[in-house]
Amino acid sequence: MDTNLVIEGFKFMVLGMGTVFAFLIILIGLMNVMSMVIHKLFPEPQASGESHTQQGSKNNKVIAAITAAISHHRQG
Amino acid sequence: MKSVVFKFLTLLVFLTSATLFASADVEHASVANAEKAYEVKPFSEMFGGFLESTGINALINPDPNELNSHDEPMSDFHKSWGRIIMILITFLLFWLAIRKGFEPLLLLPIAFGGLLANIPIAGIAGHDGFLGIIYEMGLANQLFPILIFMGVGAMTDFGPLLSNPKTALLGGAAQFGIFGTLVGAVALSEYTTIFDFSLQQASAISIIGGADGPTSIFIATALAPELLGAIAVASYSYMAMVPIIQPPIMKALTNDAERKIKMTTLRHVSRLEKLVFPIMVLVLAILVLPESTPLIGAFMFGNFLKESGVVDRLSDTMQNALINIVTIFLGLAVGSKLAADQFLVADTLAILALGIVAFSVGTASGVIMAKIMNLFPGNKINPLIGSAGVSAVPMAARVSNKVGMQYDKSNMLLMHAMGPNVAGVIGSAVAAGVLISLFQ
Numbered sequence: 001m002d003t004n005l006v007i008e009g010f011k012f013m014v015l016g017m018g019t020v021f022a023f024l025i026i027l028i029g030l031m032n033v034m035s036m037v038i039h040k041l042f043p044e045p046q047a048s049g050e051s052h053t054q055q056g057s058k059n060n061k062v063i064a065a066i067t068a069a070i071s072h073h074r075q076g
Numbered sequence: 077m078k079s080v081v082f083k084f085l086t087l088l089v090f091l092t093s094a095t096l097f098a099s100a101d102v103e104h105a106s107v108a109n110a111e112k113a114y115e116v117k118p119f120s121e122m123f124g125g126f127l128e129s130t131g132i133n134a135l136i137n138p139d140p141n142e143l144n145s146h147d148e149p150m151s152d153f154h155k156s157w158g159r160i161i162m163i164l165i166t167f168l169l170f171w172l173a174i175r176k177g178f179e180p181l182l183l184l185p186i187a188f189g190g191l192l193a194n195i196p197i198a199g200i201a202g203h204d205g206f207l208g209i210i211y212e213m214g215l216a217n218q219l220f221p222i223l224i225f226m227g228v229g230a231m232t233d234f235g236p237l238l239s240n241p242k243t244a245l246l247g248g249a250a251q252f253g254i255f256g257t258l259v260g261a262v263a264l265s266e267y268t269t270i271f272d273f274s275l276q277q278a279s280a281i282s283i284i285g286g287a288d289g290p291t292s293i294f295i296a297t298a299l300a301p302e303l304l305g306a307i308a309v310a311s312y313s314y315m316a317m318v319p320i321i322q323p324p325i326m327k328a329l330t331n332d333a334e335r336k337i338k339m340t341t342l343r344h345v346s347r348l349e350k351l352v353f354p355i356m357v358l359v360l361a362i363l364v365l366p367e368s369t370p371l372i373g374a375f376m377f378g379n380f381l382k383e384s385g386v387v388d389r390l391s392d393t394m395q396n397a398l399i400n401i402v403t404i405f406l407g408l409a410v411g412s413k414l415a416a417d418q419f420l421v422a423d424t425l426a427i428l429a430l431g432i433v434a435f436s437v438g439t440a441s442g443v444i445m446a447k448i449m450n451l452f453p454g455n456k457i458n459p460l461i462g463s464a465g466v467s468a469v470p471m472a473a474r475v476s477n478k479v480g481m482q483y484d485k486s487n488m489l490l491m492h493a494m495g496p497n498v499a500g501v502i503g504s505a506v507a508a509g510v511l512i513s514l515f516q
Contacts, residue, residue, distance in 0.1 A: 004266065005262040005263075005265065005266045005275060005278075006259060006262055006263050006266050008262065008275055009258050009259035009261075009262040009263070009275070009278065010259055012255060012258055012259075012275075012279070012511070012514060013255035013256070013258060013259055015510065015514070016251070016254070016255045016258075016507055016510045016511065017248075017251065017252060017255055019364070019365065019506060019507075019510045020248045020251045020503050020506050020507050020510070021245070021248045022364070023248075023360065023361075023364055023365070023502075023503075023506045024244045024245060024247065024248040024499060024502070024503060024506075025245070026360060026364075027241075027244060027356075027357065027360060027502070028241040028242055028244050028245070030356055030360065031237075031238060031241040031244075031353070031356075032241055034349060034352055034353070034356060035238065035345075035349055038346060038348050038349050038352070039346075042346070042348055
């Protein structure tokens with residue numbers, strides 16, 4: 001075989017490392033864009049806070065209802 | 077009822093005619109003699125025949141007609157001393173796995189498979205042997221590495237990578253180990269007369285530098301199945317030796333101040349980000365390099381199920397039951413390639429040597445990449461996490477953490493190192509895709 005394998009190997013290297021880096025660099029860009037978009041459109045901490053307060057108020061209502069029921073039962 | 081009787085009669089007629097033909101025609105007899113007639117022999121002959129069928133005899137006086145698992149003739153050395161040497165090597169692997177704790181989950185099944193594959197006469201690794209059947213079932217068609225990748229995906233947390241995306245570059249740089257070694261391997265075969273690796277074989281060997289067992293096996297079965305045993309053993313033993321191989325390289329390339337760099341704490345990553353990430357990677361792989369999608373697709377499938385949070389049963393099965401079952405089969409199937417005629421060749425030594433070079437180059441390029449990135453403005457990176465760019469998850473990240481702690485007890489690098497570590501898995505899958513696409 002006349003082809004110089006070492007030169008072929010270098011071609012592989014350039015193409016391979018190029019693809020790996022291109023892939024990861026695009027991925028880094030996409031990750032940054034994605035986290036920006038998600039933080040803008042679906043801000044998590046606020047959402048979780050809301051649900052907490054909702055749950056809290058729900059719990060409070062339940063507790064109020066139970067205490068009312070108990071006191072009613074004791075009175076009656 | 078009638079039809080049953082009819083069928084029975086036809087069968088009877090068929091059988092009788094078959095026997096008649098067999099007795100009449102010698103050629104047919106050799107085809108149809110599934111049941112051998114028992115010959116009456118004197119006891120001495122029986123005893124002699126039994127002695128001839130023992131393993132001792134088979135090892136001392138190898139059967140000249142015995143073929144290897146590829147139906148090719150073997151040399152007498154590979155049938156006698158070669159097998160004994162290989163069995164001793166599997167004992168050494170047992171010792172490494174049990175006593176030294178070198179990746180016992182895989183090394184033990186591989187070593188035991190190797191032991192079984194070197195038994196004379198029984199032909200366990202041949203087409204009809206159970207190891208051969210397992211090999212055909214899942215390794216020859218690359219199924220097992222893909223299933224393992226699913227399980228690994230279900231175990232992976234991309235959180236650290238998402239909170240510090242630029243560390244993905246470290247996982248890319250470490251793939252230089254693969255391509256650097258590829259050049260080394262072809263140079264060896266070009267400028268020496270001992271080794272003669274084709275480009276396919278060189279690529280399969282160099283993927284050891286990705287430090288990713290399933291990927292190595294995937295590539296080896298695709299490009300150079302004859303080297304599979306040596307490549308898998310090299311790959312898994314070097315992965316087990318990460319804590320020994322990496323620290324000296326990491327220390328040699330960094331100075332004291334760099335090793336003490338403290339990295340900024342990782343931000344919180346929302347569940348939605350983790351859920352979108354696997355799909356995003358897969359779409360990118362589809363667009364850029366479809367050849368890599370078997371590996372990346374399986375990996376992201378596992379990860380997506382885990383992050384979805386609604387199929388805990390499936391993700392739990394992938395992380396435990398499925399990956400354990402496949403690991404047993406994968407280990408045995410790889411072990412079947414440890415037969416003496418395939419492992420005891422000069423190429424194996426070259427593979428072991430090139431493998432460790434690939435691994436070291438990968439580690440070094442990760443560290444150097446981190447130092448280069450520190451030349452640019454922005455948050456500094458501790459170069460010790462660069463070595464985690466080789467994708468031995470999570471061992472390489474643990475090594476980064478351990479070395480960091482040696483210089484500053486309060487410097488926890490583990491989570492920072494997980495970023496390049498999982499990026500390394502993606503990077504080596506992409507590298508594997510490139511190599512496969514180049515030979516299409």
